[in-house]
Amino acid sequence: MIYIFLLFFSFLYIISSSKVLNSGDAGEFVVSASTLGIAHPSGYPLYLEILKIFSFLPFGNISFRMVIVSVIFSIFSLYLIYRIVLKITNDKWTSVFSVVLLAVSYSFWGQSVVIKFYPLNLFIIIFMLYLCIKTIFDGYDRRYQFLLSFMIGLTLANHHTGFMMLIPFFVLFLYYIKNFLKNLLPSLFFFCLGFLVNLHMFIRGQKGFAVNSVSDLNSFLFVFLRKSFESGSSIEIAKNITSGIDGYLYAIKNAFIVLQNNFPFYIIPLFIIGIWYSFRISKKLAIFLTTFFLTYSVLLAKLVFSGSIMNMDAWYMGAHQYFLPMLSGFAILSGIGFFFIIKQIKKTSMELLKIVVPVALILMVSLSIFERLIDQNFNDNYIPHTVTKTILTSMPVGSVYLTYGDNHTFQSWYFKYVAKYREDICGQDYFDPESNKLLSRGCQPESIYKNSYFFSDFFKGDFSYISKQQRMYSVISISKRNPLTQSLKNQYWVFTHLLIPVNLYFPESYIEKKHTHWQELQYFTMLDCASYKADDQFTRLLCNYSLPFFAYLAKSIEVKNPSGTLEYDTKKENEKFTIKVGLENREILDLYSKVLQNNKPERFKYYTYTKEYLEKQK
């Protein structure tokens, strides 16, 4: 029976999966994997190599093939959840209930249909959990200990949250302390073998595309320990455990909100019953499962998600990504609660109820499928692909493109290094929006660009010629605090700013005419923004960020008989412009309204908990 469910969910995940590059850091992962390089710290070598294998599938495009990795590991995780619950309850319906509950949850589904390492991370964690459950029921076996140690080593070549499994291990192995200590040395050996996957970073650190190159132990530790994130580095995050009791209260609150938004409210009693009943089944099991759940809920939230008020991006990155192990723990414990209810019904003489109740509960939970086919359906989400491509298309040959933030930066890397689109453009990303320090990561290999006819002056720090020739573009407008503002000024362009010398004057109509040259492509991009279905914060960000530029397009179109004017406030540094409304730009303005409507922040599942919402309420 489970196989039918797994096939069904495979089908659903595939139809709702992203068919091209998705938003966020997908672009970077595709580039790093296809060049066998290194992704952002902590490097993710295991994930990248698995992505690379799938890149050889002979259908779809490279991004879609890599999405399949997420689908497969999610399905494998669901299967392991089935095995775990079956081991605990020996009841197939209960196991299927837990599987369905997790499979249709908002974040599990969402992470299964995009390029992200979380499904692989979850698979490793759930595999370790399965081995622990087997230890509880079948008794101590040194093979489990060795395998667990090996897995812990492996998980350090993917995402560091897997390492937190040490806490439930420790609790479990207290019961088998003698055997555990006896086999500690070989366990350490197997841990090291798993950790060896990180050798990838030493070998490919300078051969493939690497966000931070690795050449020696210091540079390896810099990437592995995520030192570039400063307060977000692995060591600094670990220090959060002991800082402040308030943090724990917010962590509990935030973790609860995540659960509330992933599962129907009527499951909560089942979860509570599940905790209680697991004690009845086995104290060891209950203590272990509770420790697992608390580790990946409260403790993890304390480390990475314990702000009292957080903005939309933080909610998106935190709530929607990190907590898949917590959701799995919740599904398992709720399954045990479900098992208790079924058991009670079986004791009665009501034959019909014995079938109706489990089936009805599974069907009720399954109803979320319809919701997920809308809010986690990425099949028609071409926006990350189209926005970046339109930007690159609009630039003259030999331009410099300054980017900031994961979305624009990583997508431009994808186009340059994988899609091989407009290699004549040199991408640079801002180290900080208020600094003129630029990183040349979108312009590699630097030797080719540095000594070329087009960019040699630019690399010497002289931006005057290139900007005078209108070959310098920036995603963000240069703020007054950025030293670049002394020599360059912003001019609206196609979803970007054209940077021109401060002392150079162009008649506005000259730029506007050039801007309208790309009207059809801008319109096409915004059609996507007006129609996509998924609740994806980064896609929303891309569309909303592009809107003022689209409004500027409406302003740029020559209107012969205006029926009125619109004062457009860009909401940035008091920038306003007037749009003449007429037949010529009516289509653009109508589309603008549709994009605005489709990208309302209210569409975000966690919106009512965000800083933006609370500020709006005031």
Add this chain to the structure above:
Amino acid sequence: MRRLLIVFLIVFIIITSLGVLLKNQRDLFREAELVQAMGRPLMAVSLYERVILNYVPFSPYNKKAIERMENLCKNLNDKKYKLFCEETLRSSLYQTRSFYFPYNEKIKETEKRILLLKTELYIEHNNPPDKDYEKIYKDLKTMMEYDWYPSVFWSLIATVSLILWILCITFTIWKGFSKQINKRILISGTAGFILFFTLWLIGLYIA
């Protein structure tokens, strides 16, 4: 039996993927034809690109989309639009390459046209002296020809070896450390590990 079912599951995922991609290709192709008939060539190019991005081997839509794009590129008069069209065609094909490169014969022709277009556009836009034309062309060619893609053969060796050495260790632990230590398994497992681990390192180094 269980292992067979896992293989079946993966096969099912692949077949479903092919079905979904084919459906997408059909819908996108129709949309592209409609948009082209409405006189919006750049939108049509973008939609034909999506048909190729949903690539299905032996699907008739691949060839049709490429042909339509080629015709559109030929008929566009504006050089910037032409560059967009040619670059889109080339880029969409690059995104579908796997261990083989479908329609790679199209790439060379397209690249020649792109290089000429870029050189002409740069000259028109920046007015460089005549003596620099060759350098401009050469530099654009160098940028275009540089490919980050590692060797397919060695990448396959490296990545598959990684999976195999992980499986070797798992197998060795599982079969070699049962109640009685199985020396034969330990030796063969360790030999397998050493072999694939070495291949992995070599593959990564050479790829």
